[in-house]
Amino acid sequence: MKIHIKGGRLIDPRSGVDAKKDVYIAAGRIVSIGDAPSGYTANRVIDATGLVVCPGLVDLAARLREPGFEYLATLESEMEAAIAGGITSLACPPDTDPPLDEPGLVEMLKHRAQNLNQARVYPVGALTQSLKGERLTEMAELVDAGCVAFSQADAPFADSLIFYHALQYAATFGFPVWLRPQDPALARHGVAHDGPVATRCGLQGVPVCAETVALSTMLILARETGARVHFARISSAEGVELVRRAKRDGLPVTCDIAIHHAHLTEMDIGYFDSNCRLDPPLRSQRDRDALRAGLADGTVDAACSDHTPVDDDGKHLPFAEAEPGATGLELLLPLTLKWAEESGTGLSAALARITSQPARVLDVDAGHLTPGHAADVCIFDAERPWRVTPDSLKSQGKNTPYIGHEVKGKVRHTLVDGQIVYETR
């Protein structure tokens, strides 16, 4: 299949190209950018006039809910949501049931995903068996099965020594470790940022020090063990500053934020809106502004969807009893564009945060458009508004703080391996 993407504004953040250029695809790969190769006849021409053509998006955190939580979402529904959101590569955390702690499970997930022939799935393996924080998993075996990194999800370690050994062992092989910095004791029973809104609403707070205490420990252990550490879902100004300083000191750490944290604050909880029950919690305006600044100056390497499908039974509850999380795959692009517009960030720089930079964190060949490499492409209308409604979302998760909101940026075509996997008017 030869596909000619014609007349679009080509943005490839990695190479810095931002120009009106055509893309020529054959046999799953990009064969040329700009001029047609000699003798090239397309089977299909995509008219991308007025549209942006960029690398397929790379999402560092998408819970697909398989195995174990198929009642909340299935691989089929969530993969469809991913490609509808322009996402062609995604990493899924190990907090499934059972957790992704043994090679058979990982192979099964990879296999199921490959059969769907949609987005590429990169499983993040469990750092410890059953995520209990007690015994290490067979990390090398898990990497052979397809894991790209290891994580403890939100589960605590039994003690600091086990944590230390887990980092040492991962560092032995150079495997990246993704950590969510949250001290379990300081965050215990917390459901909202420990600020004026939690005080007013009488909700148990999660103090910022739950993040910074954990981050400080993790930074010290990363330095000590030489492990490649990625911090997932930074939520506070102080957290961003700790990462900024560590990077300045030359520590090879990276971090991401959930894109909704670049927009929302604790104030959005309003009268106990359980759609704003998120983990990490929405914090103050000052924290939000620091996350945005970190995303702009490169301290924050990537924005992710932190996609977490929760059903109505999990959300139609008093705030503290509601399950945390929001659907996000289909909002990653619009919310990134919104951040770009509001912060005056150029489109190419903004797209880097959801393409080339997360690909660098993942250390996979994705997130760029280069002749000779796989044709994973997202073609979108940056100006087209649409309303977020349960019906407009392909994900089985319909709950998000953005339900009912109008957002801008609509994916028109998604290509994986040179195949059109998603297309809409």
Added chain:
Amino acid sequence: MWLNPANPQLDKKGQLHHLLTLEGLPADILWQILDTAKTFVSTRVKKVPLLRGKSVFNVFFEPSTRTRTTFEIAAKRLSADVINLNVSVSSQSKGESLLDTVDNLSAMHADMFVVRHGESGAPHFIARHVAPDIHVINAGDGRHSHPTQGLLDMYTIRHYKKDFSSLRVAIVGDVLHSRVARSQIHAFTTLGCPEIRVIGPKTLLPAHVEQLGVHVYHDMRQGLKDVDVVTMLRLQNERMQGALLPSAQEFYKYYGLTQDKLALAKPDAIVLHPGPMNRGVEIDSSVADGKQSVILPQVTFGIAIRMAVMSIMAGNK
């Protein structure tokens, strides 16, 4: 029923449809409730037909004797039919969701739900999901709000002090876990009280509490100086010793209201307590039973306040 999204207690005429919190309630509604309660207190009638034919469901997800009883008495004096449901020991233990419970109770043609729940925000959640003609009254939710308690406290203070605009008030003890403290703070602010103090150890004060418009004191003697009104909060048994406080004895020594500490307040200062009291923990018996205590009048006025709230809501169509 269209309810104001910025304040889901108010209908499109700005009238009270639900009573969920005192936060954001306009002063004229607070005065209306206080004035209406006053007519019930002064006429001393035992029964009026204002809620005849209406059913009031007391839906308590958390055990309570006093609050439930005063709501029951208030509803009966208004001639309503009262149904008491102790949900904590029935459907919830069978695994029924809160939403199902609410739907079922709505289907029984209630006119008013009086709700107590252990989770902050549960009455808001219920108010969002009930049939549009049902009124919801919050009888205490988690640490969030206990609006009728806040109102009866205001009634009591107004009864003894007449005017809020020159009062200095102090709220003492476990503010962190107290829905009464939050309700009082909002009411005081709306009614124009110029100085609100909260007094307690740092472990029992919520983060950024000063943003509610209060002055924070850790030294009770300083905090009580020249105040007109002292509200003592109940300290829950399970919090008397542990990570928040070392012991009830130490708490009593530093934050218990004794005669000598009360002497620092104005000579005519009054002492409130939402009950039930822990004598010898947050309050000394000689203060609780002393002449500055208005703890029993609070209970009496509580019935009038609840009658006022229910009759006003029933009149707002």
